[in-house]
Amino acid sequence: MQISRPRGTSDILPEEARRWRKLENVIHELCRLYGYGEIRTPIFETTDLFLRGVGEATDIVEKEMYTFKSKGKRANSLTLRPEGTAPVARAYLENGLYALPQPVKLYYIGPMFRYDRPQAGRYRQFHQFGAEIFGADDPAADAEVIALAMTFFKKLGLKGLELHLNSVGCPECRPVMREKLVEYFNLRIQECCQDCRNRLVKNPLRILDCKEDSCREIRRGAPSPVDCLCTECGAHFEHLRRYLDLLNIPYHLNPRLVRGLDYYTKTAFEIIIPGAGAQDAVGGGGRYDGLVQEIGGRSVPGVGFALGLERTLLLMLDGAGEVATAPGPEVFVVTAGETRDTATRLVADLRAAGLVADRDYTGRSLKAQMKYAGKLGARYVVIVGEDELRGGRVALKDMEAGRQTEVYLEEMVDFLRRAVGK
Ligand code: AMP
Numbered sequence: 001m002q003i004s005r006p007r008g009t010s011d012i013l014p015e016e017a018r019r020w021r022k023l024e025n026v027i028h029e030l031c032r033l034y035g036y037g038e039i040r041t042p043i044f045e046t047t048d049l050f051l052r053g054v055g056e057a058t059d060i061v062e063k064e065m066y067t068f069k070s071k072g073k074r075a076n077s078l079t080l081r082p083e084g085t086a087p088v089a090r091a092y093l094e095n096g097l098y099a100l101p102q103p104v105k106l107y108y109i110g111p112m113f114r115y116d117r118p119q120a121g122r123y124r125q126f127h128q129f130g131a132e133i134f135g136a137d138d139p140a141a142d143a144e145v146i147a148l149a150m151t152f153f154k155k156l157g158l159k160g161l162e163l164h165l166n167s168v169g170c171p172e173c174r175p176v177m178r179e180k181l182v183e184y185f186n187l188r189i190q191e192c193c194q195d196c197r198n199r200l201v202k203n204p205l206r207i208l209d210c211k212e213d214s215c216r217e218i219r220r221g222a223p224s225p226v227d228c229l230c231t232e233c234g235a236h237f238e239h240l241r242r243y244l245d246l247l248n249i250p251y252h253l254n255p256r257l258v259r260g261l262d263y264y265t266k267t268a269f270e271i272i273i274p275g276a277g278a279q280d281a282v283g284g285g286g287r288y289d290g291l292v293q294e295i296g297g298r299s300v301p302g303v304g305f306a307l308g309l310e311r312t313l314l315l316m317l318d319g320a321g322e323v324a325t326a327p328g329p330e331v332f333v334v335t336a337g338e339t340r341d342t343a344t345r346l347v348a349d350l351r352a353a354g355l356v357a358d359r360d361y362t363g364r365s366l367k368a369q370m371k372y373a374g375k376l377g378a379r380y381v382v383i384v385g386e387d388e389l390r391g392g393r394v395a396l397k398d399m400e401a402g403r404q405t406e407v408y409l410e411e412m413v414d415f416l417r418r419a420v421g422k
Pocket of ligand 1: 083114116121122123124125126127128281282283284285306307308309310311
């Protein structure tokens with residue numbers, strides 16, 4: 001029986017990989033411009049990191065983690081990372097990055113894992129580009145990460161994305177929010193879904209972003225988090241909005257946008273594809289001033305985002321951002337007769353000289369090798385024939401012009417380098 005890849009995963013084949021590479025190049029270049037250093041953390045972490053750093057009352061932790069027991073005598077519980085912020089915060093602490101001049105600005109690209117029902121735009125292994133700033137509570141830092149995310153989409157030629165913005169306050173104003181929400185939903189909870197009934201006890205703020213139709217209807221008249229902000233959070237939000245205006249970044253105020261846990265503070269944002277249905281978010285982020293402390297560190301403010309790369313690529317497929325097809329080899333070496341040894345050396349010499357060179361490995365006839373070189377889109381073909389070789393020469397065919405000449409073996413590499421402009 002043939003073995004298939006696990007559900008919700010994908011193989012990225014060469015043509016597709018070129019589109020990924022383009023995306024990644026834009027990310028690296030943009031992050032360089034904005035002054036972010038790349039960080040690569042492990043694919044799996046101690047489960048506790050996510051219990052604390054994502055939160056036990058979240059869908060990710062409750063339903064979606066790939067958790068397994070390690071091996072050995074002191075085997076602990078490990079989890080394939082479902083997101084990147086908690087691992088980056090852990091790495092910031094563990095490597096003492098708080099001792100560097102602050103803020104520390106980091107970015108990552110990599111696979112994340114969530115057990116969820118796969119569908120278009122939702123997978124069990126997917127990739128995120130994330131950026132984080134540690135050690136800055138200035139709302140200008142929030143504006144910078146938002147600008148970085150929006151510029152990324154702009155550079156890819158993606159238009160029509162909407163920035164949704166909210167503030168969820170801090171541990172000081174959160175109790176006021178909770179109280180008002182509990183008061184409102186207590187009267188209506190019988191009409192809400194089962195998840196929201198649980199949320200009312202554990203995490204009432206999250207009722208606000210429930211996707212169930214019945215709950216959407218009920219929350220229409222619910223109190224808005226922004227109306228409950230304390231003076232400091234209110235001012236922070238005002239300043240952020242002013243910076244976004246200064247940067248010409250339009251946004252929609254969205255009081256339903258929440259991150260329900262205590263260490264998510266102040267700014268919350270999402271980048272939405274209007275009309276895309278259930279999987280309408282390409283990215284999201286916000287401030288997490290309590291996170292570093294939550295995972296065992298000192299109090300360090302932080303703000304960042306994570307963008308979904310599969311969803312970004314799906315948008316690129318819908319129009320903008322086409323990538324040219326892969327060019328063929330610059331030189332294809334063909335053998336005629338017993339000249340395989342020379343051909344092997346020639347291909348190596350060409351590659352060493354920086355030329356994109358290839359050859360046949362399946363024992364094709366001369367005619368079939370020529371045909372194959374044509375299919376690959378080779379620019380030049382070197383034909384190594386027994387007779388020519390005795391005279392120290394090889395035949396060289398310009399595939400574009402259809403002309404064939406002979407060159408001396410020792411001059412061939414230089415000749416071809418000049419011909420392809422290298
Ligand atoms: P989150 O960490 O849940 O805020 O997700 C940030 C972004 O990652 C989302 O806006 C999506 O673009 C992407 N994303 C999250 N979960 C998935 C998934 N299961 N499959 C594909 N992309 C996802």
